Amino acid sequence: MWSRRSRDILNAIFRGGASRQRGRKLGAFSVLLSLFAASPALAQSANGSSVIVGSFSQGSLSDWRTRSFKGETRYEFVRDPDLGSTVLAATTDGAASGRYRKIKIDLTKTPFLNWSWKVTKIFPGIDENVKSGDDFPARIYVVIERGPLGMRSLALNYVWASQHRTGSEWPSPYTAQVRMMAIDSGPKGLDTWVRHKRNLREDLGRIFGEEINEIDAVAIMTDADDHKGRAQSYYGDIWFSPE
Template sequence: MKKFLLWIAICLPTIAWSGDERVDIARFSRGDMNGWQKKSFSGETRYSLDNSDGQLALRADSSATASGRYREVSVDLNKTPILNWIWKVGGILTGNDERTRAGDDYPARVYVVFSGGVMFWRTRAINYVWSNQQPIDSRWPNAFTDHAHMIAIESGSDRVGQWVSERRDVRADYRRAFGEEPGHVDAVAIMTDTDNTGAVATAWYGDIWFAEK
């Protein structure tokens, strides 16, 4: 996690988006992978476009691996603070304590990254995760770095196999996590990872966008 944040901060030539009503980040439903890049940590989670229940999406298959996809962006949260996305998981991980390093794995997670500009050591991220047992809307610092904050958006197996739509006020989540105003969003990333637990997980990621309230 920490290496990922530092790497993005150093290598980030951000792309500015026009308009203040909707900022499209991922258009996987159109088969559009433009701008999405790969970052590996431990082995390769396989990502591929897949039609699932009539929805074209990016499928992720992890088997004791951890790699993600990210897109460099520049999003002004004063204009478009609301992050929207849809996702689905094939199952949850069981038995892992996600607040520990040994258990820091998730079948699906969406990162919002704030690089801190030239002060790369201030790189921060909000991680929206599908938890195995943490209560929905619970939050905790990442086990590897306090620069990343975890929020359980879904929890448990009740909605496994279902497409689920999510909506989060990123600006409000950042304020609560770090006690200050956020800068621009500099990247959005997705990752299905099971390297710490050695488990197997499958997830599907649909479209992702920022919007006004």
């Protein structure tokens, strides 16, 4: 029998925040069991090449799964006029659902996480340090599986913050096993594409205080359920590279 605390931790590993409704907790608990029950094959990079995780410019969500927590964030492919290419649009109206992909990445070979996103609005007035403010117009995060059924798993969320300043790091209001990092913040850069490259291996080592050489899953989410807001954001391709 799993305790409520166990369910909360598992849910927080996937979302960065546990549901306040029992049904949502149990649903997230079930999908997390499937997320960690079967370890994915290690994604190899040939001759030091990159590992593609999300080929959104190709209109592909192959191997990406959906998890709904409250309502549905709508994910759909659109043509972005600024880029002249296909991107993944995420639209939420008081809802929270994400997309995730189980994939093992060897960070000793491809430690750099690359992505781009465009955010059209932030959430003024929320407190991101508490559960009622655990909403972000855009987030991309990685999961490191630990322990039986992922009970000691870790997660790092890179987010576009509304409150915290760029570069801020803080624990999830639900569990210290999930850490947040504000990669972008506030209104600066809204409605424009922002590209990022992070040395994930270094970030994980600094934040969790240990050497982490593999991750087990990558996820994205645009959510506004806790404060019942609205948001529309866009995601470009996601990949890991040697440098």
